[in-house]
Structure formats: structure tokens, C-alpha cells
Amino acid sequence: ATTYGYMMAAYGRARQWEKIDALFCEMTDIGLKSLGSTFNVVIGAYGKGGLWTKMEEALDSMVAAGCTPDTFTFNTMIDAYGKGSQFRSMERTFERMRSAGCPGDILTYSSLIHAYRKAGQFEKMEKILDQMQIAGCKPDVTAYSLLIDVYGKRGMLKKMEATLQEMQEAGCKANIVTYTGIMDAYGKAGKYEEMERVWKIMKDLSLQPDYSAYVATISAYGRCGMYDKMETRFHELEEAAKEMRFGGPKLGTAAYNVIIDAYGKGKLIDQMESAFEVMQTTGYRPDVITYSALINAYGKAELLEKMDSTYVMMRVKGVSPNEHTYSALIDGYGKLGMVEKAEAVLDEMLKAGIKMNVVAYTSIINAYGSAKRFQDMAERFGALKGTGTEPSCETIGVLLTALCSCRLHEEVLALLNCIRSCKGFGV
């Protein structure tokens, strides 16, 4: 049964679900009894693949086979549902776990907190934190790092610092992940001195920064246009990478992506292009993020030919575009006043099997607004809303901006109706 477990785990990683099914049947055929861990493997594999029904079925057969799902089993399911944004099912599973008398452990609570962070449900996260305390479950480094990251990302820097303090008082040592979360928070809050202070503390503790730590600081400097500091840190990374045990080609690509995006956002097209050149001559392969960043920069700079040729190059190299790529293209065409072309890209995105998302949707609406086609804008908004994608604050911002430059009575009414149809704007 253990052998079968190994095989099923391997097939799960390779996303070959039919093979798992086949092995499972084979076990029954030869009269080999599954262990609890066998079911856990199957549940975990289906969960990672988002095959929710299959996962639930595996749980049912586990019970039918006389194995009792334990904390491990439920943790696997809870985490899978959280990562797949199936929050209702996740909560249901947590309930089931409790009514089965299965105690939650630190992994259960960490997964739940992580899920609510992803969902942006801060209040629910705090509730889980309380429950965790009541259950007498003490946070470990991972849980503390997660909490520190959540507070940092919400700009609650005082709370973040207090949590670090609490962690250290509890005798829990901060690691590289903890410090990266803190530096990222300071960087995003524009507190570069604080960020450097943490960098120094980390070095003094002889914690070697890894790629994530470098990239967090490089991107902080890139975002605010401190290009000298950005380049300096990048060169430090190049030196440090020679000594790093885990420095694959993907990580080098990520570092170059940051530089390319920083120059692109700063409209320094020449610098951006030379970074792209160096990246390739150094042997790092551009990925979907690289191309999306380039396309975005060319679109914003209204360099139509370069935007188009980058997209072609990407396809030639066999890199598949994702929602970021398509949204950047849609926005680029919109900014260039090419609404029909933007619509064509949206079609292509849907044909490629990528789901409609609020950014692509807002970009399209914005394209009509920039072209002063307000009636079309309202119509398009209605159609998009019908597809089930909820508008965001940014969408409403686009509608409001358009409303301000509206002259005709009917157009004003049409746009007002759009805004009124949004949650919280009914008045």
C-alpha cells in the first residue's frame, strides 16, 4: 500500500488524475487494503488539482473502507479548498472536522488564516485567531510569519512590529521568510530606511537573504524610481547567487522581471530594453511575466508596433499569455483609441479558455470611455455585468470619470444607471 502511495503521489504531482484512479482500482483488484495515508495522498492530489467532487468522493470511500479521517486528512482538504478559493466548502470541512471530534492543530489554523488573507476577509481571520487561542494552539514560526505578512500588507505596521516582538518573547526565532514579509511591508509603505534596517539586522544574524528577500527590496527601490539603489542591490544578488544552493533559472528570471518592470513603469524604455537584452544574453529565459511587463510598458507608452511585436515574439517562443498579458494588451489598445482591437483581444482571451476577470472588464469599459463612446460604454458594462463578474472600486472610478466628461442627458442617465446597479451605490 505504501508503494501505491508513492506512485499516486507522483502522478498527482504530474497532474495525471486517471492514473491515480487506475492505481486505486488495481489495489482493490489485487485485494490490497488501502491505508489511511493512501486516502490522504489521493485527497491531497485531487485537492491540488481542484477536482472537488473527486476529493469528496475519496473522503467517502475512505470512510466506507473503515478508515477514520483524521486531522491530517481534514487539514489537507481545508488547505486545498482555501487555495482554490472555495471558502464555503472550506468552512464546511472545518465544521465537519470539529463535529467529528477532530482537534484542529497549528496547520489547520494556518491554512484557514492563509485562506482568509487570500479572500481579504480580515475579520474572519481574527476570529480564527481567537479560536486558535481558545484551543490552546500556539503559533509557530510559520504562523507568526503569516500573521506578520497579513498585518504588513494591510499597512498595520505597528501591529506587525508588535507581533514580531510577541514572537520573539515567545521564544520563536524569526527566519528569512519572517524578515522578507517585514521588508516587503516597509518597502510597500515607502519606509526604505526601516527596510534597510531590517536587512542589516538579518545580515548581522548571519541569515543569508535568498532570492525572495533580494527581489522584495529590489522591487521596492524600483517602484519609487530609486534606480541606483535598485541596480546596486541587483548586483549584490548576482554576486550572492554564485554561493546560493537554490538559485535556479526561474529565480534569475524573476529578478530580471523586477528590473524590466521598474524601468517600464518609469517610462525608461531604453533601460528596459537593455535589461531585457542582458537577461537573454546571460541565459535567463523570459517568461510570461517578462512579456506581460514589456507589453504593459509599450502599451502605456503608446508604442503600438513594439507592443504588437512583443506579443508575436512571445507566441513564437511558445510562452502562453495569461490574464495579465491580455489585460495589458486590452488596456494598451484602449489607450491608443483602438476599441475594436481591444474587443478582439478580449474575445481571444475567452477563446483561450481564460475566465473573464474584473481587470480586463474594467479596461474594456475604460477604452470606450477614452473614446467618448458613452452609450457603448454603458451597454458594454451591462453585458459584462451579466457574465457574473463583479465590478470593483476601479470600475466605478472609470464610470465616474466618464460621467464627468459626459455632455448628453441620455448618456449621463445611462452611466448613472450603471453606477447605481453596483453594490453600495444604489442611492
Place this chain on the structure above:
RNA sequence: UAUCAUUUGAGAUAAAU
């Protein structure tokens, strides 16, 4: 005999106002 080896948790880079 020992060691290692199957299943669950944390951080960084790309899109819209």
C-alpha cells in the same frame, strides 16, 4: 540495526481608475 525516502500550513516580480 541505524539513516534517508510517499500525503497537509508562511514571504518576493507582471494587468484596470
